[in-house]
Amino acid sequence: MTLKQAIEKHNGLKFIVEQFNIYSSIGRKALLSTSYLKDKALLSSKHLIIEGCQNYISEPINIKTLSKVRKILSYFNDISGTLNLLKQNQILDDVSLFEIKQFAIACSKIKSLIFDISNYLPKSNKEDLSIPDLNNVIKILDPEGLLLSQFYIYNAYSKELTEKRKLWEIAKKENNEEKAFSLYLETQELEDKIRERLSNELKEYVDSLKTAIKVVGDIDIYFALAEYFQKNNYIKPVFSTTNKISYKQLTYPPLLHRLEKENKHYQPIDITLTNKPCLVTGANMAGKTILLKSLWLCQYLIQFGFFIPAKKAQVILVEDILTSIGDHQNEHEGLSSYASEIILLNEIIQKVKQGKEYLVLVDELARTTNPTEGVALVDSFLNIMSNKSSYSITTTHYSGIKTECYRLRVKGFIPNKTQTKLSLKDIPNQIDYSLIEDKEQKVPNEALNLASLLGIDEEFIEKARELIK
Amino acid sequence: MPFIDEILKYKSVSFVGMEKNTGKTETLNYVLSCLCSYNGVRVGITSIGIDGEKTDQVTKTQKPEINISKGTLFITSEHFYKQKEIVSNILSISKKGTSLGRLITAEAITQGKVLLAGASNTIWLKETIKELHNYKADVVLVDGALSRKSFGSPSITDAMILSTGAALSINLNTLVQKTNFVYRMTQLESIEKSLTKKLQDIESGIYAIDSNGKVIDLDIPSILMIEQFKDRIFSYGKRIFVSGIITDKLIDFLKVQKNINEIEITVKDFTRIFCKPENIDSYFKKGGKLKVVQPTNIIAITVNPTSPSGYNLNSKTLIDELKKHIPIPIYNIKEI
Numbered sequence: 030m031t032l033k034q035a036i037e038k039h040n041g042l043k044f045i046v047e048q049f050n051i052y053s054s055i056g057r058k059a060l061l062s063t064s065y066l067k068d069k070a071l072l073s074s075k076h077l078i079i080e081g082c083q084n085y086i087s088e089p090i091n092i093k094t095l096s097k098v099r100k101i102l103s104y105f106n107d108i109s110g111t112l113n114l115l116k117q118n119q120i121l122d123d124v125s126l127f128e129i130k131q132f133a134i135a136c137s138k139i140k141s142l143i144f145d146i147s148n149y150l151p152k153s154n155k156e157d158l159s160i161p162d163l164n165n166v167i168k169i170l171d172p173e174g175l176l177l178s179q180f181y182i183y184n185a186y187s188k189e190l191t192e193k194r195k196l197w198e199i200a201k202k203e204n205n206e207e208k209a210f211s212l213y214l215e216t217q218e219l220e221d222k223i224r225e226r227l228s229n230e231l232k233e234y235v236d237s238l239k240t241a242i243k244v245v246g247d248i249d250i251y252f253a254l255a256e257y258f259q260k261n262n263y264i265k266p267v268f269s270t271t272n273k274i275s276y277k278q279l280t281y282p283p284l285l286h287r288l289e290k291e292n293k294h295y296q297p298i299d300i301t302l303t304n305k306p307c308l309v310t311g312a313n314m315a316g317k318t319i320l321l322k323s324l325w326l327c328q329y330l331i332q333f334g335f336f337i338p339a340k341k342a343q344v345i346l347v348e349d350i351l352t353s354i355g356d357h358q359n360e361h362e363g364l365s366s367y368a369s370e371i372i373l374l375n376e377i378i379q380k381v382k383q384g385k386e387y388l389v390l391v392d393e394l395a396r397t398t399n400p401t402e403g404v405a406l407v408d409s410f411l412n413i414m415s416n417k418s419s420y421s422i423t424t425t426h427y428s429g430i431k432t433e434c435y436r437l438r439v440k441g442f443i444p445n446k447t448q449t450k451l452s453l454k455d456i457p458n459q460i461d462y463s464l465i466e467d468k469e470q471k472v473p474n475e476a477l478n479l480a481s482l483l484g485i486d487e488e489f490i491e492k493a494r495e496l497i498k
Numbered sequence: 499m500p501f502i503d504e505i506l507k508y509k510s511v512s513f514v515g516m517e518k519n520t521g522k523t524e525t526l527n528y529v530l531s532c533l534c535s536y537n538g539v540r541v542g543i544t545s546i547g548i549d550g551e552k553t554d555q556v557t558k559t560q561k562p563e564i565n566i567s568k569g570t571l572f573i574t575s576e577h578f579y580k581q582k583e584i585v586s587n588i589l590s591i592s593k594k595g596t597s598l599g600r601l602i603t604a605e606a607i608t609q610g611k612v613l614l615a616g617a618s619n620t621i622w623l624k625e626t627i628k629e630l631h632n633y634k635a636d637v638v639l640v641d642g643a644l645s646r647k648s649f650g651s652p653s654i655t656d657a658m659i660l661s662t663g664a665a666l667s668i669n670l671n672t673l674v675q676k677t678n679f680v681y682r683m684t685q686l687e688s689i690e691k692s693l694t695k696k697l698q699d700i701e702s703g704i705y706a707i708d709s710n711g712k713v714i715d716l717d718i719p720s721i722l723m724i725e726q727f728k729d730r731i732f733s734y735g736k737r738i739f740v741s742g743i744i745t746d747k748l749i750d751f752l753k754v755q756k757n758i759n760e761i762e763i764t765v766k767d768f769t770r771i772f773c774k775p776e777n778i779d780s781y782f783k784k785g786g787k788l789k790v791v792q793p794t795n796i797i798a799i800t801v802n803p804t805s806p807s808g809y810n811l812n813s814k815t816l817i818d819e820l821k822k823h824i825p826i827p828i829y830n831i832k833e834i
Contacts, residue, residue: 054593106591124576124602127588181587181607194585198608213583 030349032333033061041326044283049253052102055242056249063250065332067346069268075334076265078157078247081150082255085143094142095252101135101142102249108132109242112235120221120228127180129231129238130170133163134178136241139248158251160244161237169230182220190219254335263336266327269343274420275301278340281323285338288457296462297340300324302422303435304386306414308407309424309464311439312475316462317424318354320439321390324422325350328388347420348385351377354392366397374410381419389414389421400427408432428472438467441475442482456482501659501798501827502532505637506539510627511659511797512546512640512652516680519665521802521831523562526641528831529659533637534567534609541566542635544573544626545614546642546650547596563611564641570606571635573626575599575615584610589633594622603629614641616650620766621699623650644680644769653767653792658684662820663802668809670819678823679775681796683768688793697764697791700741706734707764713739721748736760739791743770749777752786759785767792798827 036043051057066072085091111125121129140160147155167176172185184191197212257263261282269275278297288295298320311317327337331344353373364372374391381387394410395403404427411432414421440461459482474497481490505511513529515522526543533541543566566572566584574582576591576599585607592601596618603626606612617623623640630638642652652658660680667673689697696713697705704718714734718727721740724747731738736757740748744765752761758781765771767790771778778788799820803811813830820828 106593122580123588124579124591124600128591179587179589179605181585181604194608201609216585 030065031061032063032065035065035329035333036061039322039326039329041281041283041322042329044286045257045326045330049250049257050099051249051253052099053105053245053249055105055107055246056102056253058107059243059246060250060253063333065329065349066334067332067348069346072332072334072346073268074154074157076336077151077154078251079255079258079336080265081146081154082158082251083259085146085149086252086255086259098139098142098248098252101138102245105135105245106132107242108238112238112242115228115232115235118228118232120225121231122224123181126170126224126227129166130180131178132238132241133166133170134176136160136163136245137167139245143248158244158248160248161240163234163237163241166231166234166238169227182223186223186226187219190216190223193219258336261338263338264340264342266331266337266342266344269345272304272345273301273343274303274345275299275341275343276324276327276337276339277342279323279327279342280338281319281326282338284319293457298323298462298464300437300464302420304418304420306411306432306434307420307422307437308411308430308434309422309437309439310426310467310472311424312441312460312473313426313479314456315439315441315460315475317439318392320464321352321354321392321422321424324388325352325354325390345386345420347388349380350388350390351380351419352390353377353394354390367395370395370397378410378413381414381417381421384418387419389419389423391421391423393424393426396426403427404429426472426476429470431470436467436469437464438473439463440465441473442478501829502529502536504797504827505529505533505657505659506536508637508656508795508797509631510638510640510655511657512642512655513659513661514642514644514652515661516644516677517663517666519802519806520661520663521800522641522661523564524802524831525659525661525800526639527565528834529639530564530566530570534570540569540571540634540636542571542573542627542630542633542638543614544623544630544638544640545616546623546640546652547616547618564614565609565611566606567609568606571603571630571633572606572612572614573601573603573616573630574612576602578613578615579604582610582612584608584612586612590629592626601626603633605633616641618650619701620651620654624654627655651767651769651792653769653790653794657795657797659798659800660684660796661800661802664805664809664811665802668805668811670811670816673811673816674819674823675775677799677820679778680768681799681824681826683771683778684794684796686768686788686790686793689764689789689791693764694791697739697741698766700739703741704731705739705741706732707737707739708734721745724748724751737762737764739764740770741766743772746773746777749773749781749786753781753784761785762787762789764789764791766790768794796826798829799824801828801830802832803830 032046036046051060086095106128108128111121111128114121146158150157170180172183193212193216197209197216200209200212277299279300280295280297285295309317309320328347328350330337332346353370377389381389395406407423407425407427408430411423411434440463443459443461477490477493513522513526530541533539543564575596578598579602586604587607588602588604590603596615598615617626627638640652640655662677666676692711693707704716704721706714706716708714716730718730721742721744740763744763752758755761801816803813803816813833817828817830
């Protein structure tokens with residue numbers, strides 16, 4: 030899976046990735062093709078480079094350098110296509126030669142601007158952001174040694190060409206069109222020979238140029254990541270040595286962003302999980318879905334080698350993230366919400382049964398069918414998730430789930446007697462979103478409280494209350 | 499060399515022909531040859547779009563080439579760049595592309611012939627002109643087009659030179675009338691400055707301008723469908739901005755409205771008017787108003803009295819007739 034595919038699945042991830050300040054098209058392309066990794070060593074090495082870049086930009090003098098680098102990055106052309114032509118022994122035209130020269134000169138400028146970046150990187154990664162030396166490429170395309178981002182088949186390439194061009198000029202001045210045209214053709218032939226020669230000489234440097242493209246993309250990406258994570262207080266995740274996942278002060282950035290804009294308080298949450306199935310209960314609007322989305326988002330961030338929006342985190346790596354969140358209708362054409370959900374769930378079960386480690390996130394399992402069978406389905410699902418190496422979190426409104434599992438409950442409404450009526454907007458302020466361990470099998474009955482706080486028809490609610498009694 | 503001094507007063511000048519073979523390219527080449535004898539004047543040149551005369555696949559007539567001198571900056575497409583008969587230095591390549599490839603900005607190392615192509619819309623055209631100025635061009639010449647196919651408008655240049663001639667009509671009266679009509683359209687009143695900014699970059703749609711100067715989208719997909727949406731068009735008053743072209747159909751519709759003397763139509767510039775002269779005139783006569791966002795500063799007209807079929811009008815008579823109606827310099831390049 031690539032980042033490009035992942036952001037299609039999770040709009041919170043998209044929200045974050047869109048805010049990275051990537052300056053070059055090479056960087057953007059490389060970022061989106063970042064792979065989902067399961068290799069701790071590779072991910073750790075990415076973390077080290079991000080930290081190195083953070084150290085680099087923490088020095089004021091380097092911030093200026095970075096803005097110069099970024100200015101150059103924004104003009105970068107992706108020359109991968111041209112390099113493939115070279116590899117296939119094709120002769121490049123002036124435009125392609127110009128692009129290679131422009132690329133090589135820009136690379137050497139960046140190289141000299143961030144010459145000391147390796148000092149900020151750990152020993153194992155010292156060379157990761159160093160662009161290969163492309164001076165030979167520049168020399169080939171800059172016979173006059175002007176170091177300008179310009180190109181044509183210079184006179185300096187061939188005395189014969191210089192002579193022919195002079196004669197051509199004279200013929201044109203004399204208005205001798207026939208002679209001028211034949212001299213033009215001769216110069217074209219000579220130019221083509223030079224293009225062939227240059228293409229051959231450049232072929233030797235295709236690999237260096239390809240490495241340079243990769244490194245330029247990396248420089249662009251790593252500085253963007255370093256800057257973004259620093260600015261938004263993301264932390265480096267620590268890989269758990271046991272089977273324990275733990276987040277302290279976990280936030281969901283899209284929501285945080287919205288609440289900050291509305292000048293509202295955001296309550297981060299703490300959660301600890303093991304591969305014992307976890308059942309989360311809590312009132313409506315208590316943030317159960319956001320909890321699942323946050324865990325999903327963080328798992329993506331972790332496995333793409335990014336930092337995460339929490340104060341502290343111990344994390345594990347999984348094969349994939351399997352989710353059943355949201356309204357399933359329309360996903361499978363012609364099927365009801367329940368049918369689509371159960372088909373999706375079946376796919377999850379089949380994968381988990383194969384024994385690999387997955388992160389499984391299921392929101393309100395079987396909520397669209399009758400509660401008796403619904404409870405049974407939740408119970409049965411948790412049972413299947415038990416004794417598997419996957420990590421699962423299931424949310425529910427159903428009481429009476431008997432399977433032994435790790436039960437968490439969102440604290441929910443803060444009792445406040447002065448308030449009798451609330452508008453939809455006030456509700457978040459009346460909820461404690463923190464998770465507490467729950468030994469009970471009974472879920473909190475807060476649906477009616479919430480409805481009455483919302484000022485819903487009294488008769489409607491009172492009747493319901495009586496029926497419960 | 500008349501009107502060269504006039505050209506040097508402006509930072510950008512477009513060249514527009516009323517029809518193929520009205521001598522636009524000759525005019526451009528003439529101006530280029532004159533400018534190159536001015537010491538220290540750096541010329542930049544580009545074109546609008548890739549359509550028009552250059553790729554004349556139908557008639558197989560030779561594509562007109564532009565003759566530029568050493569030091570001239572030019573912009574053309576990758577495809578045309580390869581066909582140049584000149585030694586030139588590539589300075590930059592655009593990120594965006596046209597159907598003939600990206601745009602190349604280059605500087606002539608020797609004198610010679612190039613084929614021009616350019617930006618395909620007005621915003622991009624502005625950028626390319628700016629780019630040539632960034633490379634220190636004192637004056638930028640734009641090979642323009644009067645075409646409903648073109649989204650790039652030559653009106654954004656500081657000045658314009660119009661070419662007309664027997665290719666348009668071999669009937670002297672018709673030729674004079676048609677040319678005069680275009681000239682008059684270039685002289686239309688422009689809207690107030692406060693609206694220019696709001697309207698100049700709108701690329702599609704039909705809008706009302708209310709009494710407070712607010713621009714409201716009327717949600718009418720095309721002016722060609724005006725009949726279906728006639729109930730909507732005047733829902734915010736009688737000032738209407740049409741971002742695309744206007745045709746006789748719209749004018750016919752407007753002419754039968756009550757209070758026609760309150761109606762004011764605004765178009766981007768004169769190149770968006772595709773109406774019969776008599777139709778526009780009767781609209782004006784009934785009191786209708788027509789304004790432009792972008793005024794056009796037309797500084798000269800050139801004439802080519804020879805039609806492609808070989809018919810010759812009398813050059814002097816043609817110029818004299820035009821001068822009766824049009825108070826700007828009019829020349830036959832070949833007789834200067």
